[in-house]
Amino acid sequence: MNLNIERIDNGETQELKLAGEIDAYTAPQLKEALLPLTKNEGTTVVVDFEGVNYMDSTGLGVFISALKSTKENNSDLRLVALQERVRRLFDITGLDSIIDIESTVRGGK
Amino acid sequence: MEPYKFDVNNYRNLLKKYIASQDEKSLYQAEQFSKLSMQHNISPEEIINVHIQALKELYPDLPTEIDSSMNFLLETMISYGLAYQEFQSLREKQGELESEISIAANMQQTLLSTTKPDIEGMDIGAISVPSHQMNGDYYYFVTDESNNLGIAIADVIGKGIPAALAMSMIKYSLDSFPDTMRSPSVILEHLNRVVGQNVANTSMFITMFYALFNYKTGYLQYSSAGHEPGFYYCAAKDQFFEIKTKGLVLGVSCQVTYEQLDITMEQGDMVVLLTDGVTECRIGERFIETEEVLEVIRQYMHLPAQEAVESVYRHFERLQDFQLRDDFTLIFLKK
Numbered sequence: 001m002n003l004n005i006e007r008i009d010n011g012e013t014q015e016l017k018l019a020g021e022i023d024a025y026t027a028p029q030l031k032e033a034l035l036p037l038t039k040n041e042g043t044t045v046v047v048d049f050e051g052v053n054y055m056d057s058t059g060l061g062v063f064i065s066a067l068k069s070t071k072e073n074n075s076d077l078r079l080v081a082l083q084e085r086v087r088r089l090f091d092i093t094g095l096d097s098i099i100d101i102e103s104t105v106r107g108g109k
Numbered sequence: 110m111e112p113y114k115f116d117v118n119n120y121r122n123l124l125k126k127y128i129a130s131q132d133e134k135s136l137y138q139a140e141q142f143s144k145l146s147m148q149h150n151i152s153p154e155e156i157i158n159v160h161i162q163a164l165k166e167l168y169p170d171l172p173t174e175i176d177s178s179m180n181f182l183l184e185t186m187i188s189y190g191l192a193y194q195e196f197q198s199l200r201e202k203q204g205e206l207e208s209e210i211s212i213a214a215n216m217q218q219t220l221l222s223t224t225k226p227d228i229e230g231m232d233i234g235a236i237s238v239p240s241h242q243m244n245g246d247y248y249y250f251v252t253d254e255s256n257n258l259g260i261a262i263a264d265v266i267g268k269g270i271p272a273a274l275a276m277s278m279i280k281y282s283l284d285s286f287p288d289t290m291r292s293p294s295v296i297l298e299h300l301n302r303v304v305g306q307n308v309a310n311t312s313m314f315i316t317m318f319y320a321l322f323n324y325k326t327g328y329l330q331y332s333s334a335g336h337e338p339g340f341y342y343c344a345a346k347d348q349f350f351e352i353k354t355k356g357l358v359l360g361v362s363c364q365v366t367y368e369q370l371d372i373t374m375e376q377g378d379m380v381v382l383l384t385d386g387v388t389e390c391r392i393g394e395r396f397i398e399t400e401e402v403l404e405v406i407r408q409y410m411h412l413p414a415q416e417a418v419e420s421v422y423r424h425f426e427r428l429q430d431f432q433l434r435d436d437f438t439l440i441f442l443k444k
Contacts, residue, residue, distance in 0.1 A: 057266040061312035064361055093335035094357035
């Protein structure tokens with residue numbers, strides 16, 4: 001399974017729309033797309049998870065790196081439209097307490 | 110078949126036979142010739158050179174155009190020859206690396222090995238199956254003089270050799286705790302600082318569940334650093350309950366406190382600890398649901414604990430289209 005990444009440039013808000021699976025194979029591709037965006041001061045990076053039906057812990061590693069980078073570069077990271085299964089992963093790992101995650105959850109798998 | 114000789118005469122004879130008969134057998138011999146040439150590190154341009162010589166011997170009045178074209182071909186093959194040499198040396202290096210990794214994996218096994226304690230009135234089973242050569246999962250048992258058993262189960266995210274190194278760090282930190290300081294939340298707070306200081310600026314992190322169990326009283330305290338929740342089976346109610354506490358994964362933020370909860374285990378109760386390799390199992394395109402995992406556990410939990418965890422693993426392994434995508438670790442603690 002692949003991961004499609006679509007970037008929408010709205011100036012100070014940079015959006016990444018993801019579709020597919022985030023795992024050990026696709027995580028490097030995500031990291032490459034996400035990390036540079038977090039390096040611009042004042043930018044809000046919004047990651048849209050609506051099309052993501054699976055993510056494993058390798059994917060979490062990418063968001064941890066991204067979060068660290070927002071702290072260093074004074075930018076923001078926001079995750080939106082997470083499916084339940086993916087949302088659970090952020091919940092169990094406690095990462096939902098340090099990453100801004102939109103509270104509405106999309107059902108289904 | 111004539112014994113193989115790597116020289117121009119041999120090649121010339123083969124070529125002659127083939128041109129006369131155009132038979133399969135000569136083609137097969139040509140294939141053998143090329144395989145043996147590779148084994149003897151003969152480069153492609155050397156074979157073309159042999160071809161030119163053989164051709165000239167067979168047809169002394171070869172048109173000069175053909176002759177020049179063969180020389181032209183020879184030149185163009187030289188880079189292929191170099192690439193082939195490079196390939197050979199890379200292949201050797203890869204072989205060396207593979208053997209080093211397998212030595213390292215064996216060392217990891219030895220360094221990290223933990224002895225499952227033999228405690229009267231307790232039955233403990235543990236299995237850990239790596240999905241690759243190096244296992245990113247880890248479990249650890251320690252006992253003290255005050256009838257306590259400490260159990261850690263951890264998953265290092267970020268695979269391979271760096272993960273194995275991080276695991277050794279965890280193991281030695283755990284070893285260095287004095288018996289009096291083994292409260293789960295204190296241990297996780299300390300480990301979080303150790304990991305944070307040592308794996309900063311990477312995407313590596315560690316999840317861990319730590320339990321301290323008094324096997325005389327059945328009192329079990331536990332804390333979790335973002336680890337997959339385990340289960341508590343209460344025999345009196347014949348039900349499984351999730352054991353889950355709030356706590357961030359290790360190595361992400363320095364100032365973290367870990368919630369600590371407790372239960373008291375009675376006779377016939379069981380605690381199940383696991384990693385996400387168990388709960389994230391897939392059968393074909395489908396994920397295994399928690400209820401299914403619990404059903405499988407229920408099916409085998411009457412067995413002695415070690416046999417039971419092994420049976421659960423084998424149960425999943427036998428399923429059609431089962432893929433072990435992540436390391437699989439399962440611990441049963443039966444009272």
